Amino acid sequence: MSSTRVLLLGVLLDGPLHGYEVRRKLELWGADSWANVAYGSIYHGLSKMADEGLLEIIESGKGGKTVYGITQAGRDHFYFLLGEYWCDVKPIVDPFQVAVTFMDRMSEGRLLALMHERTQQLTATVGMMARARGGKQGFGAPRHVDESLDMIRSMLQVQLDWLEQAIPRVKDNDLP
Amino acid sequence: MSSTRVLLLGVLLDGPLHGYEVRRKLELWGADSWANVAYGSIYHGLSKMADEGLLEIIESGKGGKTVYGITQAGRDHFYFLLGEYWCDVKPIVDPFQVAVTFMDRMSEGRLLALMHERTQQLTATVGMMARARGGKQGFGAPRHVDESLDMIRSMLQVQLDWLEQAIPRVKDNDLP
DNA sequence: GATGACATATGCAAATTTGTATACAAGTTT
DNA sequence: AAACTTGTATACAAATTTGCATATGTCATC
Numbered sequence: 001m002s003s004t005r006v007l008l009l010g011v012l013l014d015g016p017l018h019g020y021e022v023r024r025k026l027e028l029w030g031a032d033s034w035a036n037v038a039y040g041s042i043y044h045g046l047s048k049m050a051d052e053g054l055l056e057i058i059e060s061g062k063g064g065k066t067v068y069g070i071t072q073a074g075r076d077h078f079y080f081l082l083g084e085y086w087c088d089v090k091p092i093v094d095p096f097q098v099a100v101t102f103m104d105r106m107s108e109g110r111l112l113a114l115m116h117e118r119t120q121q122l123t124a125t126v127g128m129m130a131r132a133r134g135g136k137q138g139f140g141a142p143r144h145v146d147e148s149l150d151m152i153r154s155m156l157q158v159q160l161d162w163l164e165q166a167i168p169r170v171k172d173n174d175l176p
Numbered sequence: 177m178s179s180t181r182v183l184l185l186g187v188l189l190d191g192p193l194h195g196y197e198v199r200r201k202l203e204l205w206g207a208d209s210w211a212n213v214a215y216g217s218i219y220h221g222l223s224k225m226a227d228e229g230l231l232e233i234i235e236s237g238k239g240g241k242t243v244y245g246i247t248q249a250g251r252d253h254f255y256f257l258l259g260e261y262w263c264d265v266k267p268i269v270d271p272f273q274v275a276v277t278f279m280d281r282m283s284e285g286r287l288l289a290l291m292h293e294r295t296q297q298l299t300a301t302v303g304m305m306a307r308a309r310g311g312k313q314g315f316g317a318p319r320h321v322d323e324s325l326d327m328i329r330s331m332l333q334v335q336l337d338w339l340e341q342a343i344p345r346v347k348d349n350d351l352p
Numbered sequence: 353g354a355t356g357a358c359a360t361a362t363g364c365a366a367a368t369t370t371g372t373a374t375a376c377a378a379g380t381t382t
Numbered sequence: 383a384a385a386c387t388t389g390t391a392t393a394c395a396a397a398t399t400t401g402c403a404t405a406t407g408t409c410a411t412c
Contacts, residue, residue, distance in 0.1 A: 001370080001398095002369095002398080003271055004398085004399085006274055007274060007277075010274075010278050010281070018362095019362065020360060020361045021361095024360095031277075032267060033267045033268075034267060034268065034270050034273040035267075035269060035273070035274060036267070036269050036399090037399095038400050039400095040362095040363085040364085040399070040400055040402085041398070041400075042362095043361095043362060043363065043364095044364095044399075045398085045399095048397085048398085064362090064406095065362080066362085079281075082278055082281070082282070085271055085275035086272075086290040086294055087290065087297065088297070089294075089297050089301045089332070090271040090272070091210060091211075091212070091328075092209075092210065092268060092269070092270045092271075092272075092331050092332070093268070093269040093270075094210050094331070095179055095261055095266040095268075096261065096262075096266070096268075096327075097210040097211070097324040097328070098182050098186075098210075098261050099258060099262045100320070100324050100327070101183075101186065101205065101320075101321060101324055102182075102258055103320055103323075104318060104320060105186070105189065105255075105258070106258070114259070114262040114263065115262075117262070117263050118262055118263060118265075121263065121264070122265060142280060142352065143352070144276070144280060144351060145277060147276055147279075147338070147342070148277055150338075151270070151273060151334055151338055152267075152268060154334040154337075154338075155268050155270070155331045156265070156268070158327055158330040159327065162323070166323070176318065176319070176320040177368095177400080178368080178369085180368085180369085194392095195392065196390060196392080199391090200390095212369090213369095214369060214370050214371080215370095216369070216371065216372085216392095216393085217368075217369055217370075218392095219391090219392060219393065219394095220368070220369075220393090221369095224368085240391085241390095242392085
């Protein structure tokens with residue numbers, strides 16, 4: 001199961017919002033770099049949870065915006081899910097590892113070229129994230145959302161470190 | 177988009193297999209700890225890609241097993257996707273960061289309890305992964321799949337390191 | 353006041369994923 | 383050998399996600 005529901009419920013804890021405001025808040029938090037919420041899913045998620053009684057429709061804009069608020073059942077469910085997310089070690093989904101899995105399917109030349117290319121991409125991304133740090137508070141984002149971004153940055157650093165030691169190994173035919 | 181397609185195509189590179197064999201191979205590679213392939217999706221993915229000409233049905237078992245092989249179009253598509261996975265820095269989806277995002281929604285007591293609980297869970301998981309390292313080669317898994325598991329272990333270590341420095345900060349009211 | 357460029361805001365069909373039900377073979381216990 | 387557990391193997395309905403199509407508002411500029 002994805003994290004869409006917790007995110008939607010969590011965003012609504014402080015008061016009713018309509019779909020687009022939810023989206024903005026998630027963007028502000030940088031959720032797109034550590035969660036997987038396609039913005040199209042927001043509207044489905046909201047209306048589904050309203051059906052289930054976790055949310056209620058505050059203002060049904062016929063043709064316009066629909067404002068959703070969280071119900072007590074919704075709050076309860078949120079705290080239940082939150083507890084799970086804290087306790088359970090769920091798998092971290094890293095698309096790069098799919099690439100690594102098939103590193104033996106390419107010629108050494110192509111592999112090394114791609115490894116260098118990725119090193120550059122990663123360095124740029126990590127640098128950008130470091131600079132972006134703290135820039136969101138001005139727009140009302142809580143201070144601790146930066147903690148998530150720091151962790152993501154460290155995880156990208158793990159990829160960088162791996163590349164750094166793997167490149168010489170590939171050259172020495174120690175890998176794959 | 178998820179990584180189901182590359183994984184299925186990649187698993188079939190070496191020769192035709194039926195659905196359950198694909199599943200076993202992915203399990204052997206430890207794919208469930210860094211990818212998100214529900215085993216139910218395998219059958220859909222295979223038959224869909226067969227429709228699209230990326231795979232071909234080698235042996236259509238009416239009522240029994242269906243064996244799929246990769247076509248040239250499938251190989252081409254695989255290498256195209258693989259290039260993308262190497263170059264593009266796609267978001268790492270980490271469910272724990274959802275938990276961190278809402279750390280300000282709990283009492284300090286409960287938060288600290290959950291942080292300790294997670295520290296323990298993580299320590300256990302990391303230990304298990306360290307011990308499991310290398311144990312799969314005996315069953316025909318390529319040596320470099322361990323590289324993925326190492327990276328995942330390091331990423332879990334990032335969570336541990338974060339917790340270690342965050343716990344005192346919470347106690348000092350420096351967080352959230 | 354027309355034009356264009358953006359930001360705001362939602363909905364939906366098509367594609368995908370999930371969880372579970374099903375079936376049968378093989379082994380093993382009683 | 384009947385009654386079980388376990389492993390093998392697939393399919394499917396229901397739920398979810400995705401990418402895109404569709405409006406509408408607004409602000410500047412010519």
